Amino acid sequence: MQEHTEHHIENHEHIDSVQTYLLVFLALAVATVVTTLVAYVDLGAFSVVVALAIAICKMLLVVMFFMHVRYSTTLTKLVLLGGVLWFFILIGMTYTDFGSRTWMGVPGR
Amino acid sequence: MHSEEQTLALREQFDTAAQQKDASTLGMWIFLITEVMFFGGMFLAYSIYRAKFPEVFAIASTSLNVKIGAANTLVLICSSFTMVMAVRASQLGKLRDIVWWLVATLILGFTFLAVKAFEWNEKFELHHVPGMANFHLNGVGASMQGPASIFFSLYFAMTGLHALHMVVGVGILTWLIIETKRGKFSAVYMTPVDIAGLYWHFVDIVWIFLFPLLYLIDRHLNIQ
Numbered sequence: 298m299q300e301h302t303e304h305h306i307e308n309h310e311h312i313d314s315v316q317t318y319l320l321v322f323l324a325l326a327v328a329t330v331v332t333t334l335v336a337y338v339d340l341g342a343f344s345v346v347v348a349l350a351i352a353i354c355k356m357l358l359v360v361m362f363f364m365h366v367r368y369s370t371t372l373t374k375l376v377l378l379g380g381v382l383w384f385f386i387l388i389g390m391t392y393t394d395f396g397s398r399t400w401m402g403v404p405g406r
Numbered sequence: 407m408h409s410e411e412q413t414l415a416l417r418e419q420f421d422t423a424a425q426q427k428d429a430s431t432l433g434m435w436i437f438l439i440t441e442v443m444f445f446g447g448m449f450l451a452y453s454i455y456r457a458k459f460p461e462v463f464a465i466a467s468t469s470l471n472v473k474i475g476a477a478n479t480l481v482l483i484c485s486s487f488t489m490v491m492a493v494r495a496s497q498l499g500k501l502r503d504i505v506w507w508l509v510a511t512l513i514l515g516f517t518f519l520a521v522k523a524f525e526w527n528e529k530f531e532l533h534h535v536p537g538m539a540n541f542h543l544n545g546v547g548a549s550m551q552g553p554a555s556i557f558f559s560l561y562f563a564m565t566g567l568h569a570l571h572m573v574v575g576v577g578i579l580t581w582l583i584i585e586t587k588r589g590k591f592s593a594v595y596m597t598p599v600d601i602a603g604l605y606w607h608f609v610d611i612v613w614i615f616l617f618p619l620l621y622l623i624d625r626h627l628n629i630q
Contacts, residue, residue, distance in 0.1 A: 312497045322487040326480060329617075333476045336622035344626045348618035355614045363490045363607045365600075373432050380439030384446050391450055395457075 311368040321362040328355050427597055434601045438608050441571075445612055448567065452560045452619065459553040464624035465545050466557035469534065471525065475621040478521045479613060485514035486610045493603040496586075499593030504586045511606065512579045515572055522569050526562075534558050545629070564616055571609045578602045 332351040340347060360366050366374065420426040456463045492507035533540045536555035543554040582602055585591065591599060 310497045312494060315491070315494070318487060318490050318494070322483065325483045325486075329476060329479045329483060332618055332622065333472060336472075336618070336625040337628075339626040339628075341626075345623045348623050349615075352615050352618050356611050359486060359607050359611055359614070363486055364604055369431065370428050373428070373435055376432060376435055376439070380435075380442055383439075384442055387443065387446055388450060391454070395454055 311365070313362065317362065321358050324358055325355055328358075423594065427600075430597050430601055431604070434604050438604065441608060445564075445567070448560065448564050449615065449619070452564065455553070455556050455560065459550070459556070462543075462546055462550050462553040463557050464627050465629055466534075466543055466554050466561075467620060467624045468627070468629040469532070469543065470561075470621045471528070472621050472625065474521060474525055475617055478518055479617045481514055481518045481521070482610050482613050485511050485518070486607050488514060489603050489606045493596075493600050496591055496596035496599040497593060499596075501586055501589070501591065504591065504599060505583055508579055508583045508586065512576060512583070515576045515579065519569060519572055519576070522565065522572075526565075529558070529562075536562070561620060564620070568609065568612050568616060571612070575602075575606050575609055578605065 328351055332348055335347055335351075336344065338344075366377065369377075416423055416426060420429065488507050488510040492504050492511060495501075495503035495507055529535050533542045535541060536559040541551065541555055541558075543551065543558075546554045579602065582599060585598070
């Protein structure tokens, strides 16, 4: 078994530096503090938008750096995009349904 | 059952170790996408009920403890950092470091769960547990106690499901620590550490969305 794997010790892994991970960690921590503080500022309807925008930025940092998607194969990236697309279909179709139910005056809607 | 040697070896259906690793990574991501849809349904239900009962949801959401929520978010982010450091140590084949970083991740995971248990206990004390006869949310009229209990049903379902994932994650970490100590992993074969890392970070991401949506988005209304 040992001879069999030795051919493949071609360390093809991309190994990020500790510094990179520390910076990502700090960015995530700062974003957490910022999102908490900005929640108390009256932005009206934009409070949700800002909160989600910060959350999406944090998610992208985790996905790209901690989950190594930057180095993933094209297939993995495509599968991820497909997953995101399906998630938006779930959200989008349900919202259009709930949003339009009262339009036609269907009894018992 | 595979013996340890067979597990470490390149399985016959793959040409290279890199291909075998890529297949594992892809498989994990497909599982995580099913998890996105799983949690997605709950986020969807939450957003629709919030749109339907905005005032009640604002009062209920404001009753949650922001300081504890934010602190717990930081705990999870720390745990994601220690997890990625464990994966890095495994890439470098530093077995002792893997164990230390995994133990740190485990401790942070338990910390998160302990804080969560404290928060849930607080809900019982405040009579904010849906389905219990004494359920009552202050500042909400008698006719709107129903929608208020919908908020807390969703709160318990979403944070509960998230905590369940944390419990599973803690189990996986414990298994990894034992297997690392038994010398199962090396720089050549560290796929389980990497895959567990993906799972742990995913659970972190779920919380990254739960925290603002449950605790923060109605704070600007200055209800309390």
